[in-house]
Amino acid sequence: xxxxxxxxxxxxxxxxxxxxxxxxxxxxxxxxxxxxxxxxxxxxxxxxxxxxxxxxxxxxxxxxxxxxxxxxxxxxxxxxxxxxxxxxxxxxxxxxxxxxxxxxxxxxxxxxxxxxxxxxxxxxxxxxxxxxxxxxxxxxxxxxxxxxxxxxxxxxxxxxxxxxxxxxxxxxxxxxxxxx
Amino acid sequence: xxxxxxxxxxxxxxxxxxxxxxxxxxxxxxxxxxxxxxxxxxxxxxxxxxxxxxxxxxxxxxxxxxxxxxxxxxxxxxxxxxxxxxxxxxxxxxxxxxxxxxxxxxxxxxxxxxxxxxxxxxxxxxxxxxxxxxxxxxxxxxxxxxxxxxxxxxxxxxxxxxxxxxxxxxxxxxxxxxxxxxxxxxxxxxxxxxxxxxxxxxxxxxxxxxxxxxxxxxxxxxxxxxxxxxxxxxxxxxxxxxxxxxxxxxxxxxxxxxxxxxxxxxxxxxxxxxxxxxxxxxxxxxxxxxxxxxxxxxxxxxxxxxxxxxxxxxxxxxxxxxxxxx
Numbered sequence: 001x002x003x004x005x006x007x008x009x010x011x012x013x014x015x016x017x018x019x020x021x022x023x024x025x026x027x028x029x030x031x032x033x034x035x036x037x038x039x040x041x042x043x044x045x046x047x048x049x050x051x052x053x054x055x056x057x058x059x060x061x062x063x064x065x066x067x068x069x070x071x072x073x074x075x076x077x078x079x080x081x082x083x084x085x086x087x088x089x090x091x092x093x094x095x096x097x098x099x100x101x102x103x104x105x106x107x108x109x110x111x112x113x114x115x116x117x118x119x120x121x122x123x124x125x126x127x128x129x130x131x132x133x134x135x136x137x138x139x140x141x142x143x144x145x146x147x148x149x150x151x152x153x154x155x156x157x158x159x160x161x162x163x164x165x166x167x168x169x170x171x172x173x174x175x176x177x178x179x180x
Numbered sequence: 181x182x183x184x185x186x187x188x189x190x191x192x193x194x195x196x197x198x199x200x201x202x203x204x205x206x207x208x209x210x211x212x213x214x215x216x217x218x219x220x221x222x223x224x225x226x227x228x229x230x231x232x233x234x235x236x237x238x239x240x241x242x243x244x245x246x247x248x249x250x251x252x253x254x255x256x257x258x259x260x261x262x263x264x265x266x267x268x269x270x271x272x273x274x275x276x277x278x279x280x281x282x283x284x285x286x287x288x289x290x291x292x293x294x295x296x297x298x299x300x301x302x303x304x305x306x307x308x309x310x311x312x313x314x315x316x317x318x319x320x321x322x323x324x325x326x327x328x329x330x331x332x333x334x335x336x337x338x339x340x341x342x343x344x345x346x347x348x349x350x351x352x353x354x355x356x357x358x359x360x361x362x363x364x365x366x367x368x369x370x371x372x373x374x375x376x377x378x379x380x381x382x383x384x385x386x387x388x389x390x391x392x393x394x395x396x397x398x399x400x401x402x403x404x405x406x407x408x409x410x411x412x413x414x415x416x417x418x419x420x421x422x423x424x425x426x427x428x429x430x431x432x433x434x435x436x437x438x439x440x441x442x443x444x445x446x447x448x449x450x451x452x453x454x455x456x457x458x459x460x461x462x463x464x465x466x467x468x469x470x471x472x473x474x475x476x477x478x479x480x481x482x483x484x485x486x487x488x489x490x491x492x493x494x495x496x497x498x499x500x501x502x503x504x505x506x
Contacts, residue, residue: 034415035408042411122390129393136400147365150372153396157379160403167410174417 003162007049011166014045018075040064044075046163055148056156059139 018041044064047057065072133149134140137156143149353359377383377392380399386392 031412031415035412038414039408039411042407125390126393129390129397132397133393133400136397136404147368147372150369150376153400154372154376154379157376157396157400157403160400160407164403164406164410167407167414171410171414171417174414178417 056138056152
């Protein structure tokens with residue numbers, strides 16, 4: 001599924017709204033501060049497109065809220081902002097470590113056969129990869145379900161592509177304009 | 181610039197889906213014949229060849245040989261189940277795939293669509309299976325599958341509208357509740373992995389779950405890096421531009437993107453609309469709440485600028501920017 005033009009439009013609108021908030025601070029001369037402002041507003045805009053339906057969007061909003069609470073509150077007007085920002089981390093994360101440790105202990109007792117070993121290695125590899133995916137996708141550590149993880153990844157990739165497309169065209173326009 | 185990129189990506193996506201017709205796209209080996217004990221992804225490794233996992237809808241559709249009928253038969257139940265999903269962007273794609281798959285021979289299995297449905301009725305299926313297990317001590321699961329088939333066939337019409345997943349057991353496979361549930365779950369994961377493969381360029385040729393996941397991770401990381409690079413570039417551009425520019429672009433694009441988004445048509449139409457929007461800025465029907473502050477802010481911003489050249493630039497910016505296709 002490719003990003004639709006309506007998605008791009010909505011993202012652009014929301015991103016601008018976020019940038020407007022930074023407009024009075026336009027005199028931050030440092031490039032890194034401006035970059036942070038741009039990136040944060042773009043991230044929140046992307047996440048707000050999903051209106052809290054997906055796990056990654058909620059996690060992303062929470063992450064940016066730790067960096068710039070004001071921005072998030074302004075961009076997500078309404079009750080949603082409060083509930084999203086104040087949500088605590090789910091407790092699933094703790095359990096996974098315990099489960100993993102206990103699995104390791106159990107594994108030592110298992111009998112090995114040739115086929116089993118190969119399968120076990122393959123399984124381990126796949127598990128490692130899913131853990132890697134969890135690290136990359138925002139909020140991935142809280143998705144205990146693999147099905148949910150893939151679903152979120154799909155949605156996240158599509159949103160990222162919208163974000164990249166819109167940002168790229170704006171940057172190209174800006175650079176072309178400033179070359180004159 | 182961008183139109184070619186976007187249309188290229190779209191055609192790639194289309195080509196990829198055409199390639200992944202059968203369900204052998206993941207091509208996971210048949211070498212590991214063991215019972216899966218509930219590992220998540222690792223279940224994928226034990227997926228037997230996709231020969232006979234027929235789901236109820238398509239098993240019964242041979243009666244109605246026309247493909248259009250199958251498509252319309254699929255669409256209503258899909259609509260039902262999608263309301264329960266919190267994944268709106270996927271529904272269009274899955275419906276499209278349903279249409280495509282139903283166009284193929286009926287022997288080809290299509291778990292992707294109905295595997296998206298919730299599976300509360302696995303219990304009912306498994307209870308049926310359990311009853312069969314207990315009543316007849318038949319070792320041949322093939323016969324069990326036939327019984328299940330008959331029972332499902334009777335209740336097929338009633339079940340069509342319910343979000344149930346009906347999975348027929350293969351020969352030699354256990355039909356107890358756990359493995360049925362596991363199998364349904366595996367089908368779900370497989371279906372979504374396939375969608376991911378189509379989305380990520382260059383993934384459909386890879387065989388093996390781990391490598392596919394690798395590619396996906398790389399793709400996500402590269403996208404994230406691109407976002408950072410782009411925001412860095414935007415920030416290093418003249419600061420007055422990047423905050424003003426958005427207002428200009430946004431208001432124009434908001435109105436211009438309402439029309440069709442075909443590449444060639446756009447480039448013809450845009451020059452006209454550029455002139456129009458510059459003059460009839462106020463008269464334009466924009467749905468953004470920030471419409472009127474734009475004018476005020478723009479004028480103030482431009483008045484503030486001491487740079488004469490920059491003032492000229494911003495006037496000249498319009499044709500250039502607008503020609504860029506989003």
